[in-house]
Amino acid sequence: MNAINESWPQSDLGVLRLITAGSVDDGKSTLIGRLLLDAQAVFADQLSAIERSKYKRTHDTTPDLALLTDGLEAEREQGITIDVAYRYFATPKRKFIIADTPGHEQYTRNMITGASTAHAAIVLVDAARAQHGELLTQTKRHSTVVKLLNIQHLIVAVNKMDLVNWDHAVFQRIAKAYQELAKQLGLNHFHIIPISALQGDNITQASANTPWYQGVPLLPLLESLPLSQADQQRPPRVFVQYVIRHAGSQLNSFRGYAGQLDGGHLRIGQEVRIWPSGTSAIIKQLYRAGVSVDQVQSGDAITVVLDRELDISRGDLLTLAQESIVPSKQFEAELCWLDEQALTPGRLYWLKQGTRLTQAKVQAIHTKRHMHSLQEESAQASLQLNDIGRVSLHTRDPLTINSYHDNPGTGSFILIDKGTHHTVAAGLIVT
DSSP, rough: OOOOTTTTTOOOEEEEEEEEESSSTTTHHHHHHHHHHHTTTTTTTHHHHHHOOOOOOOOOOOGGGGGGOOOSSHHHHHTTTSEEEEEEESSSSSSSEEOOOOSSSSHHHHHHHEEEEEESEEEEETTTTTTTTTTOOHHHHHHHHHTTTTEEEEEEEEEEEGGTTTHHHHHHHHHHHHHHHHHHHHHOOOOOEEEEETTTTTTSSOTTTOOOSSSHHHHHHHHOOOOHHHHHHOEEEEEEEEEEEOOTTTTOOOEEEEEEEEESETTTOOOEEEEEEEEEEEEEEEEEETEESEEEETOOOEEEEEEOOOOOOOOOOETTTSOOOOOHHHHEEEEEEEESBBOTTTTTEEETTTEEEEEEEEEEEEEOOOOOOTEEEESOOBBBBTOOEEEEEEEEEOOOOOOTTTOOTTTTEEEOOOOOOTTEEEEEHHH
């Protein structure tokens, strides 16, 4: 087997970042292994190694494709994914970055990490376990996260159809159950495909086992998904990561502010405002990868040089001066609780928004999602591990905030325990 062919022409469809999600043993790692194999992104010695592995769980000469992504010893021994594994591959039409995220409830935090930067999510459903139309709790939880993170494309892959003899009625029951789930969550559009990741059915080509399925196989679908240009249309944001002091001659010495541009464009001559101080200045110079440029765009790692000296440090935020912004110390958010110690309102945590760090407390828990019924329950005394609820927060310092759907950069944050320094929650601002 050859590795990926570097001479393949690449289109301008862009790099697609995607994740696999779902419950334990739905076949997420096997699906990624199959995509890598069919995209010729696996070396012959890698295939030979997994065929000889003591953790191989397939029979005869069938390779255990999950071993291509389950790299930790504990993962191979237990047959589950624990950490997020990123894999890179390409086809003649597109490049891909794919994250294999854990299905176990204990590792929901890892799934959220992988999903936070994804353009598309593949939610797997085990056809044998869901053949009567009952979706598992983790399938519902991960679908809820997909909705909260506003992931652009959702694909439901009904895996292991070979274990139910490619029964069309089983697929229809699962499709109906997911349609009801999507309606509850407000997921307005998704694709659903019957597959066998292990055997390769409906992965790159239409399977003879599903003459009743008229849709596109998985890989051609992934190749055709459009990427939203919404990030280019959002107002630009730069959280200062560090201050650069370049001591050269009088002509080329400067004090610059380094960070990643999130949203829109910046160009020399624009007026920007610095938060929380509210002071403004004109962009004098821009650097990208150490090279002076006239303009930068969303996603670029940049250094901004202003026309006057200001007191700016790590955690400060640069925006366009004409934006109407009112910093706030109080807001509501959807909170995904990730710590074994329950959330209790009133306790102080560190809140990190971009590179800005401040103290915050949860003042009240308004509702919590019940992961079986997906209904929002009335206010609870606390949030437990993997609970998702709507809360009110109060911060020590005013923050520049947006709703997550309007601007993820300033619409998201994490909470950190002040004693253990563990990340205990991921938050998505709603007001």
